[in-house]
Amino acid sequence: MMLTVRRVFFAWDYDKQIAWLNEMAGKGLNLVKVSFNKYVFEQGTPGEYSYRIEWLKQWPTRPQSVSYIRFLEEAGVEYVTSFKKWAYFRKKTSEGAFDLFSDLDSRINHLQRLITLVICLLPPLLIVLILNLWLWAEHRQIGNAVASGMLAVMLISFTAGLMKLSKERRHLKNERILRE
Amino acid sequence: MKHPFLIFGIDNYIVLRYNCVVLRYIGGRYIGGKRMAESIVLTEAVYYILLSLFEPLHGYGIMQKVETLSQGRVRLAAGTLYGAINTLLDKGWIRALPEESNSRKKEYIILDEGKRAVINEINRLRELLDNGERITGGQGK
Numbered sequence: 001m002m003l004t005v006r007r008v009f010f011a012w013d014y015d016k017q018i019a020w021l022n023e024m025a026g027k028g029l030n031l032v033k034v035s036f037n038k039y040v041f042e043q044g045t046p047g048e049y050s051y052r053i054e055w056l057k058q059w060p061t062r063p064q065s066v067s068y069i070r071f072l073e074e075a076g077v078e079y080v081t082s083f084k085k086w087a088y089f090r091k092k093t094s095e096g097a098f099d100l101f102s103d104l105d106s107r108i109n110h111l112q113r114l115i116t117l118v119i120c121l122l123p124p125l126l127i128v129l130i131l132n133l134w135l136w137a138e139h140r141q142i143g144n145a146v147a148s149g150m151l152a153v154m155l156i157s158f159t160a161g162l163m164k165l166s167k168e169r170r171h172l173k174n175e176r177i178l179r180e
Numbered sequence: 181m182k183h184p185f186l187i188f189g190i191d192n193y194i195v196l197r198y199n200c201v202v203l204r205y206i207g208g209r210y211i212g213g214k215r216m217a218e219s220i221v222l223t224e225a226v227y228y229i230l231l232s233l234f235e236p237l238h239g240y241g242i243m244q245k246v247e248t249l250s251q252g253r254v255r256l257a258a259g260t261l262y263g264a265i266n267t268l269l270d271k272g273w274i275r276a277l278p279e280e281s282n283s284r285k286k287e288y289i290i291l292d293e294g295k296r297a298v299i300n301e302i303n304r305l306r307e308l309l310d311n312g313e314r315i316t317g318g319q320g321k
Contacts, residue, residue, distance in 0.1 A: 054259065068262055074285045075240045075258040102257035103225060109263075180223050 001043040003029060008037050011114050012161030014053055021051040021088075030090070034083040049090040050098045055113050056085045072100075104176045111169040118162045125155050222301045228254055229264055230290055230298050233274050238285035239265070273297055 009017040021031050021039075028046035031039060058065045060082040069079050069087065076095060080088040091098040101107045129151040136144035222230075225246070232245040242265075243256045256264075265288065268274045273294030277287045290298075313319075 071239055071262050071265075071286075072258045074238060075243060075261070077258050097255070099255075099257040100259035102255055102260045103223070106257070106260045106263060180225070 002032075003041045003043070005039045005041065006037050007039060010157075010161055011055070011117055012165050014055070014114065018051065018053055021053070025049045025051055025090075031080060031088060033081050034086070034088060036083070047093055050093050051080070051088065051090045052098060052100050054087050054089065054100055055110065055117065056082075056087050057113065059085055060087060103180050104172050105180070108169055108172050108176065111165055111172065115162065115165050115169065118158060118165065122155070122158060122162075125151060125158065129155060219304065220297065220300060221304070222297065224254055225256055225260065226264055226268070227298070227301055229256070229261070229268065230273065230294050233288055233290040233294070236277055236287045236289045238287045240285070242288075268294065 007020075009020075024031065024041055026047050028044050028048070029041035030044045030049050031051060032042045033040040056065050056068070060066070060069065065087075072089065073079060076091060077098070077100075078090050080090050082088065089100065101110065129148060132144045132148040132151060135141070136148055228246040228249055229242055231249065232242045237245060239258070239261060243258070243261060246254055246256050265274070269276065269288075271293070272291060274288050274290050277289055279286055
């Protein structure tokens with residue numbers, strides 16, 4: 001039995017996404033497929049699986065990612081699905097604790113990749129916002145005002161997300177000074 | 181004065197210490213400083229991975245061996261292990277054994293360079309241990 005949930009998670013809420021997927025798995029709903037705004041779950045045994053997500057360094061079809069996924073599978077981690085460079089993994093809870101990263105360096109690197117992702121999304125937003133503001137100033141059309149408003153909101157939320165990721169990375173880097 | 185170890189952020193597995201000046205070892209190059217005496221500080225994970233590979237072992241085997249050796253204290257995650265193995269392969273401290281057939285998992289084995297690194301690390305740890313026990317009066321046990 002399948003269940004489709006419409007939900008969107010931003011890159012900076014990846015920890016919330018992980019928490020949500022594990023919450024669903026705890027109820028017996030195991031993720032099988034993902035797209036931009038749809039999560040497809042399959043009914044199974046509650047608490048059977050534990051899920052983790054990673055933003056890969058390269059697209060899942062590239063050789064580096066293929067060898068990484070294969071390595072994980074040899075280590076007992078099941079590759080569920082992927083969306084863009086997001087890879088979804090799971091492991092049976094009976095097989096023990098599941099984490100993709102056990103040291104600070106790996107976590108810092110992963111956060112850095114997410115930060116780079118969000119930073120890349122900002123300039124186009126900013127350009128389109130400025131364009132809309134300019135058009136609105138020129139032609140006074142309500143459409144441009146609405147678009148500007150929406151884009152400004154998006155820009156603010158993206159920046160807030162970026163700050164959240166940066167804060168976590170800074171925290172981990174400070175930890176790194178003391179320990180691994 | 182701040183311990184020199186804290187001056188630079190450490191974002192690589194291996195930190196080189198030249199006469200108390202800590203440098204970053206990135207992409208096979210040393211950044212800054214004159215080369216006087218060389219000593220490398222391994223992370224715990226890397227040290228145990230190298231020890232595990234004195235016998236040929238595959239990825240999951242390394243994770244289990246390290247957990248056994250450290251009596252459950254050091255748990256290697258698969259993603260972290262993958263990065264460490266690739267770094268060790270790049271440095272020429274370990275090598276991958278040719279796969280015998282498609283069904284066998286890829287195995288790795290330590291090389292002489294890696295063994296040297298382990299010996300150096302053991303000597304370094306002995307120095308830390310000796311100083312610690314001497315100064316604390318043997319409270320380490």
